[in-house]
Each structure stands twice: as C-alpha cells, then as structure tokens.
Amino acid sequence: MTNAEAMPAKNDSYRNYTKVAEFYPLSLQSFSQSEQMFRQELGRLAPIGGPVLDIGSGTGRTVLAIAETLPVVEIIAVEPSTTMRAVLMHRVMQDRDLRQRVTIYSDPIHAVPLPEKLGAVVAYGVLGHFDRDERQHLWRRLIPKLEAGAPMFVELLPIGKPMDFEQKLVEGEQIGRRSYEAVYSGKAEQGDLMRIKARWRISGGGGPPCVIENTNFWHTFTLEELAQETGLRLQRLTPESGMLFS
Structure with a gap:
C-alpha cells in the first residue's frame, strides 16, 4: 500500500473512533495498572499550580483521574472526536465541580489556545496518532510552557x-x-x-x-525514544506508560 492510499484514512483518525466509541471503556480495562500508577505519581506532585493539559481526553478517563487526584487544579481537555467528546461532556455536566474546572476543546491540539504556563501535560493513548514531525511541533509548543519540574505523563501502545x-x-x-x-x-x-x-x-x-x-x-516508538525526542528524562510507570520531566 502506498502512502497516498494510507494517509487519507490516517488523517481521518478522529472520526475513525465513531464506530467503537461505545466500547472504549471495555478496552481500557487492559490499562488499569497504567491509570493506577498515573494517579499515584500525580498525587505525589500535589499541589500543582498551573492548569493541567489533557491531550486526547477521550470519554474522560484521565480527566476524572486528574480531577479526583488534584481537587482544585484547572483542566484543559482536548478531544477532537465528536463521539468521544459527547461522553466526556456528559460526565463533566453531571458534576458541578467539574463544570467549573474543566474546559473542553474540540480542535486538534495544535489549534487549541494554551495558557502561558502549564502545571502538567497528560497524553494517554494519543501520541501514536502523530508522526515524528507532528510530535516535534508539539514539543516546541508545549515544553517551554511547562513550569519548572512539571511532568508530561504519556501512555503508548506496548508496541515499539x-x-x-x-x-x-x-x-x-x-x-x-x-x-x-x-x-x-x-x-x-x-x-x-x-x-x-x-x-x-x-x-x-x-x-x-x-x-x-x-x-x-x-506510529510506533518507545518511551525511551520519546524521551530522546523531547530532551526530557524518563521515569517508567508501567510497560506502556511513563513520566517525562526536566
């Protein structure tokens, strides 16, 4: 298959989730340890001053983990998939506290307005949708906004x-x-x-x-390769997840 044939479907990845969005919570059971370790490490960093950016929020798994672990922090949730975002919006609307703290964007991350400083970045189950050039553009935008010592939590498929x-x-x-x-x-x-x-x-x-x-x-790559790309240090949390920090 040529790139010309493959890329249109790849670039349609946000809509590709539509058919299976209802099954997303079932498939996430395989990543329960990843979420548990994420909550544990995030809790050790409290208090976090700046907003937490959650890229690829899906149906709200990481948004809820952030909100429950850091009870006062502002959360910027980015989810371009309409079907996934509908579930996320429903979850946020059910909770008065979340309605005050969570801002939801439907745009791809490169088009989302960001604050001057970020207290942390979360990118679980999403970075493989970006090729190397797209990731490099993302790092140039995000890393200067991270407060001193602020982490990036990342989760990949366990396929290097x-x-x-x-x-x-x-x-x-x-x-x-x-x-x-x-x-x-x-x-x-x-x-x-x-x-x-x-x-x-x-x-x-x-x-x-x-x-x-x-x-x-x-796109396949390892957590170690991701650390080399960003110039950050890696602390592995599970086989598929880790924390990057300066």
Missing part, C-alpha cells in the same frame, strides 16, 4: 516497532444480557506506521450476534 499481531483484548465481558468480545490485530505499514483493526462481536440477549469493525493508524 511495526509488527503483525492478533490478540484478544476483551473476552466474554457481560453487560446485562449481552456478551462482548474484541480481537485487535495489527499490520505493519511503511516506516513506523501500523494499521490497527478492532473487531467487536456482540451476542446474547435473544438477538442475533453482530460484528463491528474499526481501523485506525498508529
């Missing part, structure tokens, strides 16, 4: 280089009368790019089984 794989991520998760299963498969594309396919099978409850498939793209 392109590879072909197939893995059952969710198996027989029961919700009411229906059962949910998910198989993820990956295929190496050109350079550091991977094509990742999610196949969800929903069955039970008296209705016929249905299958929902979704394809996305992910």
Whole structure:
C-alpha cells in the first residue's frame, strides 16, 4: 500500500473512533495498572499550580483521574472526536465541580489556545496518532510552557516497532444480557506506521450476534525514544506508560 492510499484514512483518525466509541471503556480495562500508577505519581506532585493539559481526553478517563487526584487544579481537555467528546461532556455536566474546572476543546491540539504556563501535560493513548514531525511541533509548543519540574505523563501502545499481531483484548465481558468480545490485530505499514483493526462481536440477549469493525493508524516508538525526542528524562510507570520531566 502506498502512502497516498494510507494517509487519507490516517488523517481521518478522529472520526475513525465513531464506530467503537461505545466500547472504549471495555478496552481500557487492559490499562488499569497504567491509570493506577498515573494517579499515584500525580498525587505525589500535589499541589500543582498551573492548569493541567489533557491531550486526547477521550470519554474522560484521565480527566476524572486528574480531577479526583488534584481537587482544585484547572483542566484543559482536548478531544477532537465528536463521539468521544459527547461522553466526556456528559460526565463533566453531571458534576458541578467539574463544570467549573474543566474546559473542553474540540480542535486538534495544535489549534487549541494554551495558557502561558502549564502545571502538567497528560497524553494517554494519543501520541501514536502523530508522526515524528507532528510530535516535534508539539514539543516546541508545549515544553517551554511547562513550569519548572512539571511532568508530561504519556501512555503508548506496548508496541515499539511495526509488527503483525492478533490478540484478544476483551473476552466474554457481560453487560446485562449481552456478551462482548474484541480481537485487535495489527499490520505493519511503511516506516513506523501500523494499521490497527478492532473487531467487536456482540451476542446474547435473544438477538442475533453482530460484528463491528474499526481501523485506525498508529506510529510506533518507545518511551525511551520519546524521551530522546523531547530532551526530557524518563521515569517508567508501567510497560506502556511513563513520566517525562526536566
């Protein structure tokens, strides 16, 4: 496959989440340790003065973790996917405190207005959507805004280089009368790019089984390579997550 064929779908990544947004909380169970360590390390840094920027907030997993761990900090949540953002907005609207502290942006991160200083940056499950040039542009914008010693929390897929794989991520998760299963498969594309396919099978409850498939793209690199890119030091939290700091 040529770049010309692959890139239009890659650049459509925000809309690519639409088909499977409802299953996102199920797939996140595999990253529970990552969230636990994130909360633990974030809590050790309290108090944080400046706002916390959350890139790729999704349905609100990291926003809630930040808000609960740092009870007074302002949160800037960036989520371009309309479907994901609808769930995030619903969560924020249910809580008076969150409505006062969380600002939600629908724009891609490069178009979001940022404050002069940031107390921390969170980028969980999102950086692989950016190629190296896009990441370098991001670092030039973000790193000068980090307060002295302020961290960047990052989470990647546990895949350091392109590879072909197939893995059952969710198996027989029961919700009411229906059962949910998910198989993820990956295929190496050109350079550091991977094509990742999610196949969800929903069955039970008296209705016929249905299958929902979704394809996305992910640039592969390691946490160590990310530290080299940014010029920051790395403290690994889990196999797929870490904290970068000066």
